[in-house]
Amino acid sequence: MPDTLTLEATNVTGTQEVPVKVQSKLPASAVARTIASRMSMPDNVPWALRDDSSSAYLEDDKPIGDQVVPGTRVTLTPKTHLG
């Protein structure tokens, strides 16, 4: 596993797209928060990452390097609901 990973991140409506370079050992939840901050997204929302190729949510607590390969496209997705 490389020390760092470069990912392509978008928001759910596709209005923002940012390349991010992160440490492979970081948990996916920490990477999601970093991307949310880069996109100036609200910080009182729980964020998750979806792998665009599988559509599945990445596991929050697992290192991101164990879940995706370099260059993966991920979507920053709010884990909140309409009420």
Next chain:
Amino acid sequence: MIVELRLEPKGPIVAREAVAPADLADARAEAWWNNYLRRGCADTPLGDIDLALRPLFREDKCLGFSLESRTPAGDTVRTVFPRTALEHVAARTAGELMRSGLLKTGALYYYTLSAEGDEDAEPLPPAEQSPPRHRSLVMSDLMDRAVPVGDTTGLHPVFYTRPALAQAERIARRGVTATPPVETGGVLVGALGACPESGEMFVVIEDVLEATDAEGKTFSLNYSSRTWARLDAVMKARQHRHPAQRILGQTHGHNFMPAGEPCAECATARVCGKSTAFLSADDVLWCRAVFNAQPWQASHVFGLNARKENVDAFYGQLGGGLVRRGFHLIDPLEADDG
């Protein structure tokens, strides 16, 4: 600027939180939308605008703020935002107090704004956002055949096609038939229009995509990863043919009755004002997350009033928050429109 929280209207301040640039993302985008995109500069990136924040005072009380910029022609343009544009900062601070046990969950709190220093405008750090893809449409052609629904005074135009409106209601009310009723919904799809004659930009809602595989409960609707994946796939396919197509907003149904007993005036009142057609706090938070810095966003909530009649409420962004507003109903666009 600082948001200050109190537990009583005139009680002591229990928390103070500085407003961060990210807290102004929606307001900043709204200033861009109003003063540039809607004024004939539809291709201006947000990053090209030097915005400055000016607190607004009345008798030493900070009542809100304005975002100002200087146009290439040298004019100063500004958008004024009320205190409520920073309500989300107060809610976040209150959430922290609740987690620490200093404020009971659901308890009332009060917030005010303060600003240190003088009334000078403070430059905001630059923010990047590409101008939105749009479709060239002559707005007067649409207005000529539009029927206004509700109050649209002073707001950016929203055109809603009749089939899309019917589809929104059908999808939002689908959960009524479940036992017990559940929330159902979807996303509003269409394009931003830019008028080559007036320079105005506006919203055209042409379709609704149902949020399939979502978890609908009586009081909530949760999009799953499969929901988002399908919406993403459909939108990418559409954008391949029509690049300006985008998700413009959301619709869902509050398919439950208003809480409490009917009003004493129920039998005689002409209109029933007790309804479930409103944006809840969860809805507002969801919209802030999904449609962050998209001031053209729209929300349509379908519900019931205390007389079990169908009612609905349409919302758009104004003053940094989501406010109830009207729209213009039109027939579907023709292939040669625009």
